[in-house]
Amino acid sequence: xxxxxxxxxxxxxxxxxxxxxxxxxxxxxxxxxxxxxxxxxxxxxxxxxxxxxxxxxxxxxxxxxxxxxxxxxxxxxxxxxxxxxxxxxxxxxxxxxxxxxxxxxxxxxxxxxxxxxxxxxxxxxxxxxxxxxxxxxxxxxxxxxxxxxxxxxxxxxxxxxxxxxxxxxxxxxxxxxxxxxxxxxxxxxxxxxxxxxxxxxxxxxxxxxxxxxxxxxxxxxxxxxxxxxxxxxxxxxxxxxxxxxxxxxxxxxxxxxxxxxxxxxxxxxxxx
Amino acid sequence: xxxxxxxxxxxxxxxxxxxxxxxxxxxxxxxxxxxxxxxxxxxxxxxxxxxxxxxxxxxxxxxxxxxxxxxxxxxxxxxxxxxxxxxxxxxxxxxxxxxxxxxxxxxxxxxxxxxxxxxxxxxxxxxxxxxxxxxxxxxxxxxxxxxxxxxxxxxxxxxxxxxxxxxxxxxxxxxxxxxxxxxxxxxxxxxxxxxxxxxxxxxxxxxxxxxxxxxxxxxxxxxxxxxxxxxxxxxxxxxxxxxxxxxxxxxxxxx
Numbered sequence: 001x002x003x004x005x006x007x008x009x010x011x012x013x014x015x016x017x018x019x020x021x022x023x024x025x026x027x028x029x030x031x032x033x034x035x036x037x038x039x040x041x042x043x044x045x046x047x048x049x050x051x052x053x054x055x056x057x058x059x060x061x062x063x064x065x066x067x068x069x070x071x072x073x074x075x076x077x078x079x080x081x082x083x084x085x086x087x088x089x090x091x092x093x094x095x096x097x098x099x100x101x102x103x104x105x106x107x108x109x110x111x112x113x114x115x116x117x118x119x120x121x122x123x124x125x126x127x128x129x130x131x132x133x134x135x136x137x138x139x140x141x142x143x144x145x146x147x148x149x150x151x152x153x154x155x156x157x158x159x160x161x162x163x164x165x166x167x168x169x170x171x172x173x174x175x176x177x178x179x180x181x182x183x184x185x186x187x188x189x190x191x192x193x194x195x196x197x198x199x200x201x202x203x204x205x206x207x208x209x210x211x212x213x214x215x216x217x218x219x220x221x222x223x224x225x226x227x228x229x230x231x232x233x234x235x236x237x238x239x240x241x242x243x244x245x246x247x248x249x250x251x252x253x254x255x256x257x258x259x260x261x262x263x264x265x266x267x268x269x270x271x272x
Numbered sequence: 273x274x275x276x277x278x279x280x281x282x283x284x285x286x287x288x289x290x291x292x293x294x295x296x297x298x299x300x301x302x303x304x305x306x307x308x309x310x311x312x313x314x315x316x317x318x319x320x321x322x323x324x325x326x327x328x329x330x331x332x333x334x335x336x337x338x339x340x341x342x343x344x345x346x347x348x349x350x351x352x353x354x355x356x357x358x359x360x361x362x363x364x365x366x367x368x369x370x371x372x373x374x375x376x377x378x379x380x381x382x383x384x385x386x387x388x389x390x391x392x393x394x395x396x397x398x399x400x401x402x403x404x405x406x407x408x409x410x411x412x413x414x415x416x417x418x419x420x421x422x423x424x425x426x427x428x429x430x431x432x433x434x435x436x437x438x439x440x441x442x443x444x445x446x447x448x449x450x451x452x453x454x455x456x457x458x459x460x461x462x463x464x465x466x467x468x469x470x471x472x473x474x475x476x477x478x479x480x481x482x483x484x485x486x487x488x489x490x491x492x493x494x495x496x497x498x499x500x501x502x503x504x505x506x507x508x509x510x511x512x513x514x515x516x517x518x519x520x521x522x523x524x525x526x527x
Binding site: 006007008010012013016017019020024027070080091092095098100101102103104105106107141149259262263264265267268269 | 374
C-alpha cells in the first residue's frame with residue numbers, strides 16, 4: 001500500500017487539505033455562522049450610518065452609501081481573506097495536527113495553496129450572501145461594478161495571502177503567543193490604505209507610505225469607479241506590481257519562519 | 273535498492289537550544305526490520321532525536337538519514353515511507369475517524385483510500401466508531417485511531433513516542449501485539465520511545481539508552497540486563513538514570 005513514489009507537487013494533496021477543512025466547516029454550524037455574522041453586522045452598521053449622515057447633510061444619500069458600502073465590502077474581503085487563510089492554519093495548531101502534516105508528504109507550497117483555497121471558500125460562504133442583502137436593504141449592488149471587481153478582488157486576495165503567510169509564519173516560529181497578531185495585524189492597513197477616504201486626506205509626508213501599500217490603489221480605483229464611473233488601469237497595474245513584491249516577501253517570510261521553527265524545535269510541541 | 277542501507281542512520285547528531293544541549297553528538301544505525309527502543313529519563317533527548325529523525329527539528333550539526341535521505345535537506349525522499357505517532361500530536365477532533373483517515377490517505381497518495389480504511393478499521397477494531405468524531409473517543413480508542421493514522425500508508429519506518437501511555441493493560445497489550453504482527457508482516461522498522469520497560473523488553477530487539485543528550489549504552493535487552501547484573505530492564509534504567517553504576521562501555525564505542 002505504500003506509495004512507490006512521491007511527486008514533488010500534487011493537486012491531490014492540496015485537495016486533501018481543502019477536504020479536511022471542508023469537513024470541519026460542515027461539522028460545525030457556529031463556524032459557518034461566524035463566517036457570515038460579522039460581515040452582516042458591519043454591512044448594516046455602515047449602510048445605515050451612511051444613510052443617516054448623507055440624509056442629515058442633505059447630500060446624495062445613494063452615492064455616499066454606495067461609496068462606503070463598496071469600501072466596506074472590499075476592506076472586508078481583504079481582512080477576511082487574510083483571516084480565512086490564517087484561521088485555517090490556526091485550526092491545525094488548535095487541533096495539534098500540525099506535526100502530522102509536517103511529517104506527511106505535504107509540501108509547504110501545497111499547504112500554503114490549500115490555505116489560499118480555503119480563504120476563498122470561507123470568504124465566499126460569508127461574503128456572497130451579505131452582498132445580496134446589501135442589494136435588498138440599501139440598493140447597492142457590489143457585483144454591478146462588473147469586471148473591475150475581479151481586478152479589485154485579485155489584488156486584495158494577493159495582499160491578504162501575503163499577510164496570511166507572514167502571520168502564519170509568525171505563529172509557526174513563535175507559537176500560539178503570536179496568535180493575536182493574525183487578528184490584528186491587518187488593521188494597521190485600515191488607516192494607511194485609505195479605505196474610507198482619499199489618499200489626499202493624509203498629510204503629505206504619509207502619502208508615499210500609503211502608496212506603497214497595494215490596497216491603497218485598489219480603494220482609490222474603487223472610488224474612481226463609483227464616483228466618476230472611471231476604471232483606472234494605472235492604479236491596478238501599480239497594485240499588481242506592489243502585490244508581486246508583497247507576495248514574494250510573504251512567501252519568503254513563511255519559508256524563513258518555518259525554517260526557524262525547525263531550528264527552534266517548535267514544530268514538535270505545537271498546540272493550544 | 274534500499275536493502276543494504278540502514279533504515280535510520282544518525283551521524284554525530286547534535287542539537288542545541290541556545291545554551292542548552294538537548295542532543296550531544298549521538299551516532300547509531302538501525303537495521304531494516306528491527307524494533308529499537310529509545311530509552312531515557314525526561315530531558316534525555318529522546319523527543320528531540322525523534323523530531324530530527326522525522327525532519328521536524330533541524331540538527332545543529334551532524335546528520336540523520338532515513339533510507340539514505342538526509343532528513344534536514346531532502347526529507348520528502350523518505351517521508352512518504354514513514355509515519356509517526358505521539359501523545360503530543362492529535363487528530364482534528366471534529367472530524368470523524370473515517371474523515372481523518374481519508375484525509376491522511378489522500379496526503380500519502382494512496383490509490384484506494386476507502387479500502388485501506390476498511391482494512392485498518394477491521395485490523396484495529398475501529399469499525400464500531402469509525403463514523404464518530406475523533407474528539408468523542410475514549411483514550412484507548414484515540415490511541416487505536418492514532419495508530420491507524422500512523423499505519424495508513426503502511427510505512428516502512430514507524431516512529432512511536434509512548435504508544436501505550438495512559439492505556440489500560442488490555443488495550444496496551446493489544447497494541448503491542450498489533451505492532452509485532454505489523455513488523456513481521458511488512459518487515460517494517462520501528463523506533464519506539466517509551467517509559468514502559470516491560471513494553472521495551474517485550475517488543476525491542478535493541479535498546480539505545482540516552483542520558484543528558486548522549487547515548488550511554490546500547491544493546492539487546494537481555495544483554496543489557498546481563499551487563500548490569502540486573503533482573504530486568506527497569507533496574508537497568510534506574511542504574512543509568514541515577515548514575516548508580518557505570519556501563520561497561522559507552523554506546524558510541526559500540527558503533
